[in-house]
Amino acid sequence: MIAVLALLVGVVAGALLEPTVPLALQPYLPIAVVAALDAVFGGVRAKLDGIFDDKQFVISFISNVLVAGLIVYLGDQLGVGPQLSTGVVVVLGVRIFGNVAAIRRHLFRA
């Protein structure tokens, strides 16, 4: 419950404060969003499975964002940025779908 509130507080704060993203980091924003979605849905699913762990959640998010960003950065340097971005989005997208399906099974038993 508090977790949902914290998320909402963050959204409102982001909307009101309008922090500026450094230009160099802007290309990584979409990837960071997908990685964050993955962490959030993974966390919700773990919670429903009864094995949620705060430390695990924090570490998984940070490492996801860093690895995804690093892959995209490397891809940009090698000239295959869009392809590697697609790869990252596909892998994280599969995980999001799988976790959302698990959440759905938990909530609706279907």
Place this chain on the structure above:
Amino acid sequence: MTDPRMKPRIYQVDFLTQLFRDPLDPAYAQAAEDRAKRGPLPAWNKAGRRVVAWILLVAIGMLFAVAYKQAVRGAPEREKVRAGLISRITAQKERTNARAAEAEELQNEVNRLREVVLGDPAKIQQARELEAATGMRRVSGDGLVVRLADGPEAATRTGHRVIDFDLQIIVNTLWYLGAEAISINGRRLTSLTPIRKGGEAIYVGDALVAGPYEISAIGPPDLYDDFSKSDTAKVYRAWQERPEHRFGFKINQRDDLLLPAAVMPELRFAKVPPPAGSPTPTPTGGGR
């Protein structure tokens, strides 16, 4: 071998299969196992971790909001670029029009000065008539206006687009029927004015013209009737209804048409030969 982490780690070869089968980060299960073995953490430690997780959630929320804002902000940026391009196009068009008006004024000035130099009224009249016939002078008279427009789906269907050939065939029909002066959208045609295609657009001479196209012609009194009955008019009238073209096509009889002078074409290869019986041309070879 009580601790599972002490086992030699077996790496999952088929990473994607594993990912599809169980998308949850296996670390969660491992952490739960550890917890079950080690017993609950001290309360202060647990609370600290919880607070860190909340802070992270706040950060994630901010990330969502910022990314959304960023995506929304991109749209007006594009709109701005578009508006800038449009204003540049209009500015350039205005400049072109101003220059064209200037050119016409200068042309009139040149004509006037030449007539002053020429002096002889008979010669002046002859020069005027030659210029009117060749398109170098403004003319007025009775005639007709043919209006040809793109079909309603010109943006997506090439068949709905009027092409240079359509204008050429109408103009040629008008010449054939005895028209003495023709202009397309205010651009007077001379014997040297090409009607051609440049990319998607149509050029009359050097000027870009856009639909709807108005072809004004001055000619004999029966020009309107003759053109209305011509095969060309029949074809385009039929094409108004044909779904693959649906051009707009209209012929109007019009009195007191005023057609502008054409911009003087630059002759680069053709030269005026020396008049017969004149002394040999000067070494500069101008011929005059």
